[in-house]
Amino acid sequence: MKKIILSLFTLSLPALMSAANAATELEGGFKTGPAIILISILCVFVMVGILFRAKDTNDYYAAGRSISRTGSGMAIASNWMSAASFLGMAALMYGSGYHGLAYVVGWTGGYVLLLILMAGQIRKYGKYTAADFIGDRYYSQGLRATGAIIAILISISYCVGQFAGIGLMFKWILGLEYMWAVMIGGSVVLTYTLISGMLGVTKNMQIQYIIIIISFLIPLFILTFKFDYFWILPQIGYGSVVTDITNGIPSAEISQLVNAVGHDYAIAASPEFSMPWDPATGKTYFQWMAIAFSLMIGTAGLPHVIQRFYVVPKASDARWSVVWGLFFICILYWSAPVYSAFGKILSANPEVGKLSKDAIVVYTAQLGGIHPLIVGLLAAGGVSAAFSTVSGLLVAGASAFSHDLYVKVINPNSSPKKQLLMARIGTISMAIIVTMIAMLELGLIGQLVAVAFSLAGCTIFPLFLLGIWWSGSNRQGAIAGLIVGGLISIISITYFVAGKQGVVLPFHEFISYYLEAWYFAWIGAPLAILANIIVSKLTPETPEEIRKFLIEKVHS
Amino acid sequence: MNKDYHISFFRPTTERAKHNRNMVLWLIGIWAIAIFGFHILLRVIEKPVPEPQLIAFNEVWNDVKEGNADASSLTTFANSALHVAGKVFISTEHRAALDNGITWATFQLADSAQQVALTSALLDFEKAESEANAVTDADYLSAKRKLGGLATSILGLQPTEVLAKILPLELRSSSIEAITAENMEIIETCMPLYTIHNRSFLTDTTFLGFPFHYFYSAVFLLILFIGLCWAYCLRVDQYNKKMGIAE
Numbered sequence: 001m002k003k004i005i006l007s008l009f010t011l012s013l014p015a016l017m018s019a020a021n022a023a024t025e026l027e028g029g030f031k032t033g034p035a036i037i038l039i040s041i042l043c044v045f046v047m048v049g050i051l052f053r054a055k056d057t058n059d060y061y062a063a064g065r066s067i068s069r070t071g072s073g074m075a076i077a078s079n080w081m082s083a084a085s086f087l088g089m090a091a092l093m094y095g096s097g098y099h100g101l102a103y104v105v106g107w108t109g110g111y112v113l114l115l116i117l118m119a120g121q122i123r124k125y126g127k128y129t130a131a132d133f134i135g136d137r138y139y140s141q142g143l144r145a146t147g148a149i150i151a152i153l154i155s156i157s158y159c160v161g162q163f164a165g166i167g168l169m170f171k172w173i174l175g176l177e178y179m180w181a182v183m184i185g186g187s188v189v190l191t192y193t194l195i196s197g198m199l200g201v202t203k204n205m206q207i208q209y210i211i212i213i214i215s216f217l218i219p220l221f222i223l224t225f226k227f228d229y230f231w232i233l234p235q236i237g238y239g240s241v242v243t244d245i246t247n248g249i250p251s252a253e254i255s256q257l258v259n260a261v262g263h264d265y266a267i268a269a270s271p272e273f274s275m276p277w278d279p280a281t282g283k284t285y286f287q288w289m290a291i292a293f294s295l296m297i298g299t300a301g302l303p304h305v306i307q308r309f310y311v312v313p314k315a316s317d318a319r320w321s322v323v324w325g326l327f328f329i330c331i332l333y334w335s336a337p338v339y340s341a342f343g344k345i346l347s348a349n350p351e352v353g354k355l356s357k358d359a360i361v362v363y364t365a366q367l368g369g370i371h372p373l374i375v376g377l378l379a380a381g382g383v384s385a386a387f388s389t390v391s392g393l394l395v396a397g398a399s400a401f402s403h404d405l406y407v408k409v410i411n412p413n414s415s416p417k418k419q420l421l422m423a424r425i426g427t428i429s430m431a432i433i434v435t436m437i438a439m440l441e442l443g444l445i446g447q448l449v450a451v452a453f454s455l456a457g458c459t460i461f462p463l464f465l466l467g468i469w470w471s472g473s474n475r476q477g478a479i480a481g482l483i484v485g486g487l488i489s490i491i492s493i494t495y496f497v498a499g500k501q502g503v504v505l506p507f508h509e510f511i512s513y514y515l516e517a518w519y520f521a522w523i524g525a526p527l528a529i530l531a532n533i534i535v536s537k538l539t540p541e542t543p544e545e546i547r548k549f550l551i552e553k554v555h556s
Numbered sequence: 557m558n559k560d561y562h563i564s565f566f567r568p569t570t571e572r573a574k575h576n577r578n579m580v581l582w583l584i585g586i587w588a589i590a591i592f593g594f595h596i597l598l599r600v601i602e603k604p605v606p607e608p609q610l611i612a613f614n615e616v617w618n619d620v621k622e623g624n625a626d627a628s629s630l631t632t633f634a635n636s637a638l639h640v641a642g643k644v645f646i647s648t649e650h651r652a653a654l655d656n657g658i659t660w661a662t663f664q665l666a667d668s669a670q671q672v673a674l675t676s677a678l679l680d681f682e683k684a685e686s687e688a689n690a691v692t693d694a695d696y697l698s699a700k701r702k703l704g705g706l707a708t709s710i711l712g713l714q715p716t717e718v719l720a721k722i723l724p725l726e727l728r729s730s731s732i733e734a735i736t737a738e739n740m741e742i743i744e745t746c747m748p749l750y751t752i753h754n755r756s757f758l759t760d761t762t763f764l765g766f767p768f769h770y771f772y773s774a775v776f777l778l779i780l781f782i783g784l785c786w787a788y789c790l791r792v793d794q795y796n797k798k799m800g801i802a803e
Contacts, residue, residue, distance in 0.1 A: 097645070101773040105591060108781050112587050115785050116580050120792070230765070235775065239765030245644070246767060251716050261691055266718045268642035269607070274767050275753040276598055280645045285599050292591060316793060323785045330778045337774050344644050350651075350725045351691045469565040547561035555563055555573065 030175035034376025038173050041211060041380050042188050045387065048207055069317050071206055073324020078205035079304065080107075080325070081212055081332050082158070082389035083165025086382045088446035089333065090364075091357035093340035097273040099283035100340065102291040103446070104333050106453075108326065109292065110299025114306075115322040121468045122306055123318035124554045129396070130303035130460055131404035137467040138478040139546060141409055146482060148404035150459050151303040154452045155397035156434055158304070161448035162386040162393070163438035168358055168445075169383045173376065182438050185383065190431040193391045194424055208388040213331055215381025218374055219365040220338050226368065227257055227265060227342070235334040241341040245273045249345065259367045263349040273344055287519065291450075294521035298453025301461030304389075304396035339364045358445050390434075394427045401426030442500065450518030451493065457521030458485035462528040468554065470533075471547040477536030485528030492520035572799065579791055583784050590780055598769055602754040609636040610751035617747075620661075621740060627665055634661035634711055635719070637743065640750045642722045650750075651726075653742035658723075659731035665710050674710070677703040678729050700724050 082088075085107070093100030127133045130151050135144025163182050166189075170181030220234035230237030248269030257265035272280035277288055299305065343364035347355055355363050361382065365375045402422035407414055414422070442448065462481045466473035496517035498505050505511075515523070568574040613636040616629035625633065634657070640646065641654040666674055681699040688696035704724040705715070713720040735743070761768040766775070796802075 098770065098773070101770070105773055105777055108778050109587065109591055112583065112781050112784050116583050116788050236764055239763075239771060242766055242770055243762060248718065251718050251721060264718075264721060266721070267644065268639055268718050268722075270644045271607070271753045271755075272643065272645050272750060274770050275755060275759055276595075276602070276769060278645075278753055279748075280643070280750045285595075289592065289595060292595075316789075316796075319789045319792065323782065323789055326785055327782050330782060333778060334775060348642075348644055350642075350722060354648075469563065471561065471563040544561055547563065550563050551561050 033373045034173045037376045038380040069320040070324050072321035074209045075205035076325030077328030078209035078388040079392040081385050083162050083386035084445050084449040086385035087358050089336035090339035090361045094343050094360045095357045096281040096283050098276050102288045106292040106295025110296035111326040114300040119318045119322050120315040121554050123315045129399045130306050131400050134463050138475045140475045145409050148400040151400035152397050154456050155393040157452040159393045159434040160437045161445045162390045165386040165445050169379050186435040189387050189390045193394045205388050208384050211384045212381050215377045219370050222370050223342050223368045238338040238341050242274050246271045259346045260369045267345045267348040290519040290522040294454050294519040297457035297461050297521050297525045301456035304392045307396050397430045398423045398426035454521040455489050458489050458524035471550050472536050474536045474542045476539040477532040480535035481528040481532030484531040485524050488524035601756040604752045605755040607751040609639045612636050613747050630661045630665050634658050638719050641726050650746040653739040655726045655728050656731040656739040657735050659727045660735050663732045674706050
């Protein structure tokens, strides 16, 4: 194997070197070097998927419960670090300054909730999927089916954002049309998810994490070194970049430093980049708080994140895997703002023009004059980030379809072979639906992903929180909570879609502001919890066998 | 063992549950105060602070609007507008209005010979701009340098200043004659929008090179989250070991 990899590398090196210059264009045609890097990485993914493929349903859903704490932490991080983290995070801060940090805080702070309120208990409950938990805990096949449908909707919404990221990077590297880029990328990720199941996906995710983080960090060291900042730890060194943007950098001081198109490394004083909820960004204090809260609640309610706790051997492993996962995630989240800060200075000259925010990570590296092959690796890392998340989402969505809908509701007597077949049909169906929606280009990566978080926060999170911690929460309460959370989600998403189509609905401005699609969980989740509690109090209590199970198995 | 089989987070019935509840409440308390408490504090103590360019703009704007501005006022107006046009978050609409103001003021400040030269240089630059394939094209760079040289001297800018570098890009041949009424309104609205910032000692104190609040949210909070998670896992493991609980 080593010899094959070495031979491939040796053969491709001259092509890579000769192709390097082709990657210097900000936009444009086929970039050979980055394309070779991308294709090599995708080949590795598929090979790992084949080597660690699933042998039965236990393997397919929960990786045989054989993944270590660090391995699972790496898989959590890789699964989590999507195109939204890799590309969208820097884009948000590039586009709205300090406001973007609400996403950084929201997407990491949620792990504290997830750990102390759920991780260990979910593992002890011993179910395969989120819908499995809901159906059993609330003793209702209807709720199981509803949970499965919500999990599928969340996975689709999340996947669409990832496919958009894949499309953007494939378009940049291969010079393809967006539509073709989405179709090719979707086909590859579908192929290895189908072959490997979650065991392969988990192993893949550990490799993907390493690729993602290396490709993301290398340009940061180069940028901070090149522009004379503290390069040993760019995540701290860029503090001076932020202060430089705030106070301005006069041209005369650093005339020898230029970006890739020859502009001085200079910028007019722009405190709006770093000051909180600055009027220039069009974002408010309320939005900062609402986004941070909604994303945290959503993090603790995402089915594909919750599902990761089923793949560790013990409850304590589930807890420690969160710590490791968060640490691995934070390495990327400490680094993403560096791209936005450098991106602001390097694209400050109006001659650079309006850049696609979602690709600012790659543009920053290009404008910083980083070697095209490293930029290519960075773009391939972006694709890898999207792939790792999509694979986890496809498994979570397919599990909801085959395990929770087909096996538990439609055909309880199906054979393991039939179950695996249904899981694969579910994966293919989801990939096709996501590809079709992604082609419509409904919104930015971050927007589509944030909708999934709020949806999870309004629906799944209250069911898990109360289901684990209060035996008084019963089926009727769960239904009431789902109705309230679902209603708020529908109102918000309706206004969001109407707004996108240019349709103005009654109270449009008010609802669009207070129930915006990426933070409607700030009110939806508390109301859903309240409805669950009130209705549970007014209706017959939870059956004894469920309460007994909670005491003896989950909280013992 | 709870014989009624009732579980409630707030009313624990076992020692272990009490221990867990207390630990969770502590951690969530720290978590909530660290995130939301800090940002509430940031909000409470902040003050809207204008940039010097806005103060200068406000002093001359009425004269500019009413057509009574002298050379000094026009220079002040053009420089403050140019400062905002060069900002990193400027919208296309606002930039176009500011460009109108900058161009008009620059031509008002020029004498007749300079106006002729400036007009010619501006038209040459716009032609080169439309024909250039890249911003590094020699003709484009030459036209930009010529226009920049003329305009910066009129506005009293040093050629090495950041604003001098962007000035030629803000001049428009269609904006020489006057500032339109619509653009006047936009300029009046957008100047404070881009030059008033919410500041306090938390934003103005520098820590490890960062504005303190930025460091707090972008770096410290993430360290705190990992620390909270680590502390929780360690405490649970220690407690389980002490009590002889095997999971």
